[in-house]
Amino acid sequence: MTHETPSGAAEPAVLTIKGVSKTYAGGFTALKSVDLDIKKGEIFALLGPNGAGKTTLIGIVCGLVKATTGKVAVFGHDIDGDYRLTRSRIGLVPQEMSIDMFTKVADAVAYARGLFGKPSDPAWVEKVLRDLSLWDKRNEQLRTLSGGMKRRVMIAKALSHDPDILFLDEPTAGVDVELRQGMWQVVEKLRQRGKTIILTTHYIQEAEEMADRVGVIRQGEIVLVEETATLMAKLGRKQLTLQLAERLDAVPEALAVEGLTLSESGDALHFDYDTRADRTGITTLLANLNAAGVSVRDLETRQSSLEEIFVDLVGGAS
Amino acid sequence: MNWRGAVTIYKAEMARTGRTLMQSVLAPVISTSLYFVVFGAAIGSRMESIDGVGYGAFIVPGLVMMMILMQSVSNAAIGIYFPKFNGTVYELLSAPISALEIVIGFVGAAATKSLILGALVMVTAAFFVPMEIQHPLAMIAFLVMTSVTFSLFGFIIGIWADNFEQLNIVPMLIVTPLTFLGGSFYSISVLPPFWQTVTLFNPVVYLISGFRWSFYGVSDVDIGISLAAIAGFFALCVVIVWRMFKTGYRLKT
Numbered sequence: 001m002t003h004e005t006p007s008g009a010a011e012p013a014v015l016t017i018k019g020v021s022k023t024y025a026g027g028f029t030a031l032k033s034v035d036l037d038i039k040k041g042e043i044f045a046l047l048g049p050n051g052a053g054k055t056t057l058i059g060i061v062c063g064l065v066k067a068t069t070g071k072v073a074v075f076g077h078d079i080d081g082d083y084r085l086t087r088s089r090i091g092l093v094p095q096e097m098s099i100d101m102f103t104k105v106a107d108a109v110a111y112a113r114g115l116f117g118k119p120s121d122p123a124w125v126e127k128v129l130r131d132l133s134l135w136d137k138r139n140e141q142l143r144t145l146s147g148g149m150k151r152r153v154m155i156a157k158a159l160s161h162d163p164d165i166l167f168l169d170e171p172t173a174g175v176d177v178e179l180r181q182g183m184w185q186v187v188e189k190l191r192q193r194g195k196t197i198i199l200t201t202h203y204i205q206e207a208e209e210m211a212d213r214v215g216v217i218r219q220g221e222i223v224l225v226e227e228t229a230t231l232m233a234k235l236g237r238k239q240l241t242l243q244l245a246e247r248l249d250a251v252p253e254a255l256a257v258e259g260l261t262l263s264e265s266g267d268a269l270h271f272d273y274d275t276r277a278d279r280t281g282i283t284t285l286l287a288n289l290n291a292a293g294v295s296v297r298d299l300e301t302r303q304s305s306l307e308e309i310f311v312d313l314v315g316g317a318s
Numbered sequence: 319m320n321w322r323g324a325v326t327i328y329k330a331e332m333a334r335t336g337r338t339l340m341q342s343v344l345a346p347v348i349s350t351s352l353y354f355v356v357f358g359a360a361i362g363s364r365m366e367s368i369d370g371v372g373y374g375a376f377i378v379p380g381l382v383m384m385m386i387l388m389q390s391v392s393n394a395a396i397g398i399y400f401p402k403f404n405g406t407v408y409e410l411l412s413a414p415i416s417a418l419e420i421v422i423g424f425v426g427a428a429a430t431k432s433l434i435l436g437a438l439v440m441v442t443a444a445f446f447v448p449m450e451i452q453h454p455l456a457m458i459a460f461l462v463m464t465s466v467t468f469s470l471f472g473f474i475i476g477i478w479a480d481n482f483e484q485l486n487i488v489p490m491l492i493v494t495p496l497t498f499l500g501g502s503f504y505s506i507s508v509l510p511p512f513w514q515t516v517t518l519f520n521p522v523v524y525l526i527s528g529f530r531w532s533f534y535g536v537s538d539v540d541i542g543i544s545l546a547a548i549a550g551f552f553a554l555c556v557v558i559v560w561r562m563f564k565t566g567y568r569l570k571t
Contacts, residue, residue, distance in 0.1 A: 024571060025571075059571070062411075063411050063412050063570075064411050064412060064571070065570060065571050066570050083414065084320070084416075087412060087413060087414040088414040092408065092412045094405070096405050097405070098405025098406050098408055098409075099404065100400075100404060101404070102337060107333075111326055112409060112413075114322055114329075115323045115326055115409055115410065115413040116323070116414060116415075117321075117322045117414060117415070119322065
């Protein structure tokens with residue numbers, strides 16, 4: 001196994017999805033010719049509303065769903081022709097809680113490892129369970145565990161064969177804050193070991209905090225794939241807030257410009273601007289303020305969150 | 319070949335039996351004992367011998383076969399249906415394991431359980447009635463072939479079933495009647511000619527007849543036809559399972 005440096009444009013894709021579409025038996029089209037490349041060692045967040053096709057896409061790569069058209073390659077190998085090779089390098093944590101309630105934790109993990117044809121390795125299983133704070137529960141039946149622990153068992157099962165690519169489908173849905181933090185620490189550790197992680201989430205903040213790149217999917221189409229930081233810079237609108245020394249009743253006519261509003265309390269001016277524009281209008285605004293004799297006590301800028309960008313995109317406004 | 323994967327499924331299925339020992343082992347043995355008490359000892363003592371075999375002894379092969387058929391079908395069906403029901407089938411589908419290996423794991427375990435139960439029933443029977451086995455090798459061959467074939471059949475039902483009702487409907491409404499009407503408790507030669515002909519369309523007749531031959535050397539139909547029937551049903555099940563995995567029928571969306 002190679003441990004190359006995480007992400008980088010020159011790295012070959014570990015997962016290549018080309019022209020993949022899926023129409024279910026009932027006639028519902030879940031995916032429309034999706035193209036996507038995932039780089040080695042990155043954390044990729046697939047973002048989209050319910051029914052956008054996220055789970056279908058993951059299902060196709062992992063062998064649960066048959067694609068109607070298109071090709072998927074994992075480390076250059078076709079997922080149908082070389083399914084043994086491709087599946088052995090993938091770990092999947094599905095969205096639904098899918099466990100055999102009467103199995104013990106350690107047995108469940110050992111079973112998952114066995115299915116992948118790997119020899120029994122108690123030391124590895126112990127490491128996985130310890131990393132997920134499940135070691136103390138190893139002899140408990142799954143039905144006795146809390147919801148969060150069950151979810152971690154599913155992660156442990158997915159890691160039991162030490163995959164290179166891990167799919168996490170809505171991993172933190174219904175998980176409390178503390179556990180979520182713990183889960184992200186596990187993800188971070190995996191990234192440090194050179195693993196590639198593809199996750200879907202509704203918690204857009206998580207994608208923003210965790211992901212190197214974000215793909216937005218809407219109605220079965222990938223609308224956008226971008227480095228998280230670039231996306232923020234590229235699409236993010238910023239807001240400049242000017243705290244005024246003295247209250248105003250209205251925006252003075254001399255200052256009136258698109259995007260400038262007075263706060264309700266009258267003690268601050270908000271100016272929305274586009275960072276992508278050639279001229280943001282900030283210089284002019286500040287000059288006009290000076291000319292109009294409006295004193296500014298303080299100022300700050302705020303970038304719109306990924307959530308706002310996301311709403312823009314899936315709403316079709318952008 | 320991912321043998322480890324197949325063995326993992328096999329062991330997990332056998333462990334499941336271990337967890338439900340009362341239901342999977344004790345219950346069938348007790349119910350079979352009741353058959354011996356009622357049909358073998360109570361009623362059997364007033365029955366004439368059939369083809370020179372005492373009635374109690376005559377029904378042993380039929381009862382063993384009935385046990386094997388019903389247990390094979392229900393064990394294999396629940397074995398694959400349960401992962402579908404609780405969602406863990408994703409593990410099987412996303413693992414580097416072939417259809418053949420999955421089938422070896424599930425069907426192998428179900429057939430093993432049937433063989434163990436079949437042996438237990440025979441041991442139980444020995445307490446109630448005098449038994450002889452004229453062709454032990456043929457008997458073992460019949461047991462193994464029937465266990466495997468009907469486990470395969472149960473596996474098909476488990477994949478096909480979408481709910482617990484469907485899971486039970488085939489064993490209850492098809493396998494049980496076919497077994498009862500297949501000559502478990504009587505020789506088909508006692509039936510009127512018309513019903514004898516109808517009975518020949520029941521595949522279980524060939525199994526029980528052949529199996530009984532291995533015990534007492536007497537059979538309703540030719541042993542060669544019995545073997546051909548079981549081999550034919552096995553081949554049919556293999557083709558159906560193969561198609562199911564090939565098309566992803568009720569496994570993949």
